[in-house]
Every structure is written in C-alpha cells, then in structure tokens.
Amino acid sequence: MSELRVRFAPSPTGYLHVGGARTALFNWLLARNKGGTFILRIEDTDVERSTRESVDAILEGMKWLGLEWDEGPFYQSDYFPLYKGYVQKLVTAGKAYRCYCGAEELDAKRNLAMAEGRKPKYDGCCRDLVAQPDDQPHVIRFRAPQNGATSFDDLIKGTITFPNEELDDLIIQRTDGTPTYNFCVVIDDATMSITTVIRGDDHVNNTPRQIQLYEALGFPVPQFAHVPMILGADKARLSKRHGATSVIAYRDMGYLPEALLNYLVRLGWSNGDDEIFSLEEMIQKFDINNVGRSASVFNTEKLNWLNAHYIKNSDPEGLADLLKPHLIARDLSTHNGPDLVAVIKTLQERSQTLEEMADRALFYYKAPTVYDEAALAKFDKELLLAVFAAVMEKLSSSSASDVAAIDALFKEVCSEAGWKMGQVGQPVRIALSGGTQAPGIGEIVVTLGVAETVRRIGAARDFVAGR
C-alpha cells in the first residue's frame, strides 16, 4: 500500500454524469495502479440543493461501473463543527475577518464592475474594520494575499500561475454559519491526507485560492491534476440537450459497464494506439501523465462500437441476466420459448446494445403475425407456396439438429428444385421472423426447434395462400 490517497468528491445535486464518472474512473485507476487509497466524499455543504436521491443515484452509478471506494462515503455535512473550528482558528490568527456586506449589495457591485469592464472582485470594504460585532449578520472572509503570485504544477496541464491580485477575499463561512465549498475541500483534503487531487477542469481557478488556504492553515499542499471537460457534438459543454449524460441512463439503454469504462478511459487518455482495455489492463497501464490537456467530444458512435465489441465477447450466460430487464420491459416472457442463452448466441454478433438485442430477440418468443410485405412481394406466390411446402417436407422428414446439418438441408432443397439459395432462404426467414433482418436460417431453425419452425412456415403458407 503506497501513500497515495485520492478522492472523488461529487456534489449530490444530480445523478452521476459521464464527466463525473470519468473523473471517478481516473481517480480509481490511479489508486489501483499505485496501490493507493480511493476515497468517496459527498460534498453536500449546500444544504439547500443536496438531496438524498442524488446521493443514492451517484452511489448506484458508481456501483454499476464497479468503481469501488476504499473509504467513505464521507458527508461534509457531518463535519460542520470541524470546519467551524478551523474558521475560528483563522479568525483568531487574523487571517480571516467578518464581513457585513449584504448579498444584494455585493451583487450590485459585481454587476456594476462587470458592466464597466472591471474585474468583479470583492472590494475589501470590511477587510480592515476595527469593530467586528458578532451579533450582526455577517459572513467570514479569508484574508488573501494581495501581492505576488500563486502557482502550482498541474500533473496534466503543467505549471499554472495566477497573479494574487486577481484573487479576492473569498467567503469561507456563510451568514447562516455553514462553511463554503472552497474551504471545506481544503480542510477535508488535508485532514483526509489526500495526496493527489484529480478533478474537473472547471476547478483550476479555485486552486490558487485553495493553495492559499492550505498555506494559511499550515497544511501541506497536495498535487493537482485537472482533467479537461467533456463536450457535446457542438463542442459546447456536455448537457442533457446533447442526449443522455447520466451513467444510469446508459445502463438502461443497454450499454455494458466495461464498454462505458473503456470508452471513458480513452476520452482524454491514451496508451499508444491501444483501443481495447480490460479492467486489469487499464489499471496496469493508466498513467495520469498521459492524459491530454484539451477537451474532448463525447461520441456515441464509438461507444456503440465498443459496446458491440464487449457484447460479442461476453459469455452468453452473463448476458442473459443483463438482457432480462430489457425483455421484461417489452412484456416478454422467455418461459415458453427457446433457451435464452441459445437465442443470445445468435444475436451477439449483430447487436450494439442490449436494447437492440432485446428487439431482435422478440420474434423468437412471439411468432410473427404480420410479414414484411415489400420483401414478400419480391417472390411469386407460386414460388412461395412451393418453397414453403418443400422446406416443411424436408424438415419434417429429417432429424438434423445442428446448424451445419440444417444448412445442408436447405442446400438439398435448392438443388432438388433448381432454386437459388436466395429464393429459399429469404422467404423462410420472413416466415420465421416476419422480416428480413435476422440471424442465419440454420441458427434460427436450430434455436426455434424444427416443430416450431414448421408451424411458422405453415402459418406463412396459409397467409400467402389466402391472399
């Protein structure tokens, strides 16, 4: 076990989205790669917006992806007294002070500054107040250094430097006495001995302020690694209008966790030309230094390709369990019909998602009641009737039970009657599945069973004959 300690710290104001999932994944990967510790911390200092449902949704997403944490989940709301103590410590040391400016007043100043093209930072009007009564509404501000610069060596972005004059005295405790985010992260990361902070790009601007806090409190400053954003197809920050962003939504759309993980790890990170990574390979090869510096666009097409890959290479028994919810959602029971595992084997090579697989599996359990008319129209009625009759006859008098034998049977039918395979296979496919997009004839027949096959062909024959 190395000294490395990382954490994933989502705020429970929504579900676990793909961006957060990737951040969590990078943290998890680094911890597993270095034999470190991965901590889950829920940042719920905003009591107003944090919800239990969001916490549950995040935990559900983490578990589905298999990103197991070693410590936690810790809730910041459980540590308010701790934060308060540190706030007091800063006030006593003169490194923080009470500010009596009202929120509206501050808003007005900020808007005015923006409108006039000035930087909208706090003007420091309460900074040197002599009288600091405790019985009037106030927030606590951190007295930030005003000269010099604060810089850090980001593991992903390199050295980043901020002039201190750009930073103002940030609020560390609200009027209601609760601590704010920027203060809590510092206290938590310090007291939890976090050595490496991996988080979204949108936090770079907070980093210098936090570093100043670490220094004021006498804490060692951790290393930082800011991962770039994930964008939508229009290169704007990924949001719901780009489609699904929740990892649970991806589960429901029929994606495998290993596929999502594989897709996410390649979004921003690479290992030469490698594309497919098992969990073990990811852990072994992951290196935070190989994470790119620029934002990347979420591309569902590639996710689909990966998902198809994992579906193809998963064992059908495991797939059966994962597929069931999708079948149930279609009111489909697999009790009266072919073995689900056998069905899945015929569908693995042609499904990009479990949803697609469920759709394709439908016909095995529900005999077609309508047929693809356009496809049927390509054959003469007489040919159709002759083919159906010949196939039923051949099948009924044979004991063939494997795909190769069934295929051989169809070849016999063709050669005996002088038909081409297309003239026989396609009509039978339509008879069995209702349409033209289906697994190979031999596969369907074997999976469905000869009896059911003959029954369906008979039904199709009656349908054609009755037209």
Add this chain to the structure above:
RNA sequence: GUCCCCUUCGUCUAGCCUGGCCCAGGACACCGCCCUUUCACGGCGGCGACACCGGUUCAAAUCCGGUAGGGGACGCCA
C-alpha cells in the same frame, strides 16, 4: 470585460518534452470491394488533419513569438 487553459483527419487520439525515422500513424464514422440466403461479423482498400502568421534551424507537427478561434472561471453553487 478580466484572468486561466486549450488548438493534429468529422470524432477519439499517436507523434511534440529528447527537432530529421512524419509529404503525419491508429481507432470510430463514412465510401468502395470481398465474404454471404437477409441483417450483421470479418477481410481488404479509399476519403480525411499538423488553426493561422512570423522567427530560430541545414531541417519544425515538434522550439520561440504573435494572431485568430474555442473552453473555463469570475456565487453567501460545487
């Protein structure tokens, strides 16, 4: 507006640190061809990028400067 960051095929990226092997490699998508009883899988091939302008150098995707574009932050949100 101010500050911070980013910029290689449509997309994800390799290469950049340690200039020449790069008239830039891989993958997804797309387009052909092959395989084939459909749909797929698979195989083969094709299309397609170093944002721009200067500089340094015998030589620049790689180093330096600038421009443009994009993103992020500027909250008593996280």
